[in-house]
Amino acid sequence: MEGYRHGDGYITDEGGDGFAHVYRVDELLHESRSQFQRLRVVRNAFFGRMLVLDDAVQTTEADDFIYHELLSHVPLCAHPEPKRALIVGGGDGGLLREALRHPLEHVTMVEIDGEVVEVTRRWIPSIPQDAFEDPRVELRVADGVRFVEESEVGFDVAMVDSTDPKGPSLGLFSSEFYGRLAAMLGSRGVLAVQSGSPLYQKELIALVARNMRPHFRWVRHYLGHVPTYPGVLWSFTVGANGRDPIEVPDEEIAGRMSAIPTKYYTPRAHRGLFEFPPYLRAALPVE
Amino acid sequence: MEGYRHGDGYITDEGGDGFAHVYRVDELLHESRSQFQRLRVVRNAFFGRMLVLDDAVQTTEADDFIYHELLSHVPLCAHPEPKRALIVGGGDGGLLREALRHPLEHVTMVEIDGEVVEVTRRWIPSIPQDAFEDPRVELRVADGVRFVEESEVGFDVAMVDSTDPKGPSLGLFSSEFYGRLAAMLGSRGVLAVQSGSPLYQKELIALVARNMRPHFRWVRHYLGHVPTYPGVLWSFTVGANGRDPIEVPDEEIAGRMSAIPTKYYTPRAHRGLFEFPPYLRAALPVE
Numbered sequence: 001m002e003g004y005r006h007g008d009g010y011i012t013d014e015g016g017d018g019f020a021h022v023y024r025v026d027e028l029l030h031e032s033r034s035q036f037q038r039l040r041v042v043r044n045a046f047f048g049r050m051l052v053l054d055d056a057v058q059t060t061e062a063d064d065f066i067y068h069e070l071l072s073h074v075p076l077c078a079h080p081e082p083k084r085a086l087i088v089g090g091g092d093g094g095l096l097r098e099a100l101r102h103p104l105e106h107v108t109m110v111e112i113d114g115e116v117v118e119v120t121r122r123w124i125p126s127i128p129q130d131a132f133e134d135p136r137v138e139l140r141v142a143d144g145v146r147f148v149e150e151s152e153v154g155f156d157v158a159m160v161d162s163t164d165p166k167g168p169s170l171g172l173f174s175s176e177f178y179g180r181l182a183a184m185l186g187s188r189g190v191l192a193v194q195s196g197s198p199l200y201q202k203e204l205i206a207l208v209a210r211n212m213r214p215h216f217r218w219v220r221h222y223l224g225h226v227p228t229y230p231g232v233l234w235s236f237t238v239g240a241n242g243r244d245p246i247e248v249p250d251e252e253i254a255g256r257m258s259a260i261p262t263k264y265y266t267p268r269a270h271r272g273l274f275e276f277p278p279y280l281r282a283a284l285p286v287e
Numbered sequence: 288m289e290g291y292r293h294g295d296g297y298i299t300d301e302g303g304d305g306f307a308h309v310y311r312v313d314e315l316l317h318e319s320r321s322q323f324q325r326l327r328v329v330r331n332a333f334f335g336r337m338l339v340l341d342d343a344v345q346t347t348e349a350d351d352f353i354y355h356e357l358l359s360h361v362p363l364c365a366h367p368e369p370k371r372a373l374i375v376g377g378g379d380g381g382l383l384r385e386a387l388r389h390p391l392e393h394v395t396m397v398e399i400d401g402e403v404v405e406v407t408r409r410w411i412p413s414i415p416q417d418a419f420e421d422p423r424v425e426l427r428v429a430d431g432v433r434f435v436e437e438s439e440v441g442f443d444v445a446m447v448d449s450t451d452p453k454g455p456s457l458g459l460f461s462s463e464f465y466g467r468l469a470a471m472l473g474s475r476g477v478l479a480v481q482s483g484s485p486l487y488q489k490e491l492i493a494l495v496a497r498n499m500r501p502h503f504r505w506v507r508h509y510l511g512h513v514p515t516y517p518g519v520l521w522s523f524t525v526g527a528n529g530r531d532p533i534e535v536p537d538e539e540i541a542g543r544m545s546a547i548p549t550k551y552y553t554p555r556a557h558r559g560l561f562e563f564p565p566y567l568r569a570a571l572p573v574e
Contacts, residue, residue: 016333018311026305046303046487065566199514200333225512225520227486232519233512263566272559279352279550 011042011050013057015200015230023050023057023228030123034115036168041123047228049124051092053116053163057228059092064127067194067234068094069265070224074273075157075192075238076102077253078245082156084108086184088144088172090161091116093128099159100134101260107137108153112168114141145171148180155184160193165204173204175211178239182215188242191216198223198280199231209285212239220245221286222273224264235284246274298329298337300344302487302517310337310344310515317410321402323455328410334515336411338379340403340450344515346379351414354481354521355381356552357511361560362444362479362525363389364540365532369443371395373471375431375459377448378403380415386446387421388547394424395440399455401428432458435467442471447480452491460491462498465526469502475529478503485510485567486518496572499526507532508573509560511551533561 011023027043040052048061059067072095076082083105087095091111099107111117117139121128132139140147144160158181162169171177172193181191191212196204205221212219216239226234238245253267265273276286298310314330327339335348346354359382363369370392374382378398386394398404404426408415419426427434431447445468449456458464459480468478478499483491492508499506503526513521525532540554552560563573 012309018313018332019334020309022299022307022309024305045305047306066564227518227520231514233514261565263569264564266565269562269564272562275556275559277353277551277556278553282550 011052011055011057013055013230015197019200019230021057021228021230023047030119032115032119034113036113039115039119041119050228051116051120051124051127056163058163059094059124059127060228061124061126063227064092064094065098065262066224066264067226067229068098069262070222070236070273071095071159071161071192071194072098073257073260073262073265074222074236074245074270075159075190077248077256077270078238078240078243079157079188079190080242082190084155086110086155086158086181088147088158088160088162089169090159092120092124093117093131095159095161096137097127097129097131100131100136102256104136108140108155109137110140110142110144110147112141112143117141143168145177148177148184151184153184154186156186156189158185158189158191160191162194164196164201165207173207173211175214178212179215182239182241185241190238190240190242190245192236192238195221195235195237197229197231198233198235198276198284202283205235205237206285208237212237215239217241218244220274221276221284223276224273246271298339298342298344300342300517302484306487306517308344308515308517310334317406319402319406321400323400324450326402326406328406337515338403338407338411343450345450346381346414347515348411348413350514351379351381352385352549353511353551354513354516355385356549357509357523357560358382358446358448358479358481359385360544360547360549360552361509361523361532361557362446362477364535364543364557365525365527365530366444366475366477367529369477371442373397373442373445373468375434375445375447375449376456377446379407379411380404380418382446382448383424384414384416384418387418387423389543391423395427395442396424397427397429397431397434399428399430404428430455432464435464435471438471440471441473443473443476445472445476445478447478449481451483452494460494460498462501465499466502469526469528472528477525477527477529477532479523479525482508482522482524484516484518485520485522485563485571489570492522492524493572495524499524502526504528505531507561508563508571510563511560533558
């Protein structure tokens with residue numbers, strides 16, 4: 001697919017075979033290579049500052065709230081009383097920012113690539129805002145897979161904000177990893193992960209479902225539209241052992257979110273996020 | 288934005304400033320130029336055969352049902368008993384195909400560019416299927432604006448499947464056009480139109496709302512995801528004088544759609560289509 005690419009003046013983020021999102025780079029603000037990946041921060045006329053890891057757009061000033069609201073508020077509302085949360089990945093700090101809006105006592109964040117944290121804080125501060133200064137936050141620059149293998153700590157909710165299952169992210173989609181997380185989370189625990197494009201990565205949702213089901217009583221998939229991910233329509237998967245994430249009462253969500261104004265996720269929309277159109281239900285392991 | 292384009296080996300369909308969908312052309316099946324536009328039928332590995340007018344993807348084998356189900360079943364279910372329908376545009380026949388699944392007595396289709404009809408029937412027959420052979424159909428190759436100015440016929444439901452408001456499509460977004468349609472539709476009439484990308488064409492939704500409101504008691508916007516339109520998230524607008532399209536009872540829709548299996552639109556999803564996330568409600572003229 002190299003013939004497809006435009007070179008450094010453009011970001012080419014591929015979806016299906018022969019399809020890509022292309023963004024014009026109006027300014028290259030930062031470029032570096034960490035131990036794990038190539039990092040770029042570019043400015044695009046429409047989306048503002050964009051964080052690009054290798055060739056995949058991770059988050060942008062214009063739409064970061066959509067992905068981060070969906071990956072935080074859904075699992076946090078699915079737990080009846082979350083106090084301790086774990087974030088794996090999510091180095092840009094957007095997920096951390098949203099999670100901290102809940103009355104959590106402690107958030108452990110384990111990000112393998114400290115350079116993602118540093119670069120985002122410097123170049124796109126509107127995404128983490130002051131999340132990393134919050135006294136409830138413990139940031140560890142470490143491998144999330146190893147952390148859950150070795151740690152003895154317990155959490156109420158875990159959120160995995162990973163890149164695609166390649167290289168260092170591969171282990172974040174395994175049954176062993178989900179099993180360890182389930183054990184750390186206990187009987188009311190909730191885990192949410194991003195599970196890729198329902199259009200272009202159907203096998204990824206299937207993999208997540210297969211690997212999560214042995215460890216969680218309920219495994220539910222939900223959808224949102226993230227304008228800067230290829231195909232826009234994006235899937236997330238939540239596993240829970242205490243109660244079905246779909247069946248959280250509307251009034252409970254409304255009460256808990258009443259002090260947390262959001263731009264995408266709303267109590268009214270909660271149940272609808274889990275509705276897949278028939279053509280996707282037919283192609284994916286969703287009920 | 289010309290630097291952006293790849294040339295004939297690719298289709299570059301632009302969204303916002305500096306953003307485009309790019310499709311690799313795996314085979315060019317047809318190319319011609321009509322009085323109105325450049326027509327291409329290309330094959331793409333992921334989306335199959337695609338109809339491209341100028342540089343905009345109109346419809347594809349893989350996802351035509353989404354747009355066409357949304358533009359037909361919503362207005363047809365919003366009318367209590369539609370017998371006569373008008374389609375303006377929609378030369379590929381996909382909208383006609385879906386509309387004919389309802390127990391209509393007559394459908395008049397007015398398409399300005401007869402070449403779109405011929406090319407789609409020949410190269411992507413899975414889209415029109417046998418819709419143009421249906422004895423209930425009257426196809427007129429004519430200007431839709433002039434047709435509604437001159438015709439004395441009455442309809443229950445009108446559906447406008449237009450390209451972007453440029454050239455011959457411009458008149459299809461005017462208050463005069465909507466006013467003439469409202470008059471032809473009578474007191475229970477329903478009109479549905481595609482109203483563009485809520486991300487990249489906010490001004491188009493605002494234009495449609497402004498021009499439709501003087502003529503319809505209810506003007507409602509709804510959303511769907513069309514993978515091959517730039518930004519994927521797409522808006523439609525329905526105007527009605529008999530009843531609020533959102534408030535059609537679930538049971539009525541379920542009954543009327545029971546013999547019409549669909550792949551995207553479902554009775555359960557009907558109401559949810561009209562829910563806009565807060566960030567879009569804030570940016571658009573929706574309630």
